[in-house]
Amino acid sequence: MKRTLLVLSSILSFASFGQDCSELFISEYVEGWSNNKALEIYNPTSSPIDLSQYIVVRFSNGATSAGADYGVQLSGTIQPYDVYVGVLDKQDPQGSGNEAPVWDSLAERADGWYSPDYNINKTWYWNGNDAVVLAKGDVNDIPNAQLVDVFGKIGENPGSGTGAGWTADFPYVAAGDTVTANHSMIRKPSIMAGETNPNVAYFNPLLEYDSIPPVVDIGGQLYGNWFTLGSHDCGCNPLNVESIQKTTLSVFPNPSNGTVYINGAENYNSIAVVNSLGQAVMNISNNSKMLVTLDLGKRRGVYFVKLTGIEGNTVTKRVIVK
16 A cells, blocks of 8 residues: 655644754755756755655645655765755656656756656656655655655645746746746745745745746757756855855845945956846956946846856855846
């Protein structure tokens, strides 16, 4: 008999409402075109964490329970303040249709591969309207798993069909726009713990996440937009504070109305700004100024400012224009 995950009677009973920076959480969710699906998990603690203690479960189309074929046991280790990227296991270059291979630009960021055969395991096949759960436990004993984090809302189906997903109304997203289908969702740096309450009133995808399209069309050519995968900026990491103190680097105001200042930029000779589509907005070379002004105009959205030092060291900051 298949074991099932009964949210209200099982997960909620065993949920542990953890403290900030004490437990793994989802740092990025990728729902790209075709089979480009990935989940990035962040370790906000000062110790390595064994992933074999954790499972990922998908609640399909508003389901309130999930069989064992909708869950997978993770593998590997996440180092302190580092991430682990799990990707849908479609690696056959000859695959087509439902078996189309993951794009090379996403594959190169994978730390682990999951759910190669849908008929055997359906976990990694989310499409924007499925709740995805990170839990601690054994995939063969899912009812006793401990909820660690959840993306979406269990039991809620925001829509069906191509492009369906949760919507949001935010300064840089039009009202009613779907932001979880055909998008990457990046956890905000201020979030330091997962969502352990499966009974939240509603899921506002942009309350804790920024949303960017994972695939962009530039001049008729499609490109993967996964440059944010593989690392995560989080307030839990003391190195972030130490780095800022050491270099006196600060980006402000953030959010802004279009004009952004970088203080302490004299140690970075190259500054590049890209928008949420991965398109270059601004490039500054041979910089020697301590204070740099970026004029992003009135173009609302999420921008990534990448600073590169003479020795090749880089710092990336996220800026919101509202």
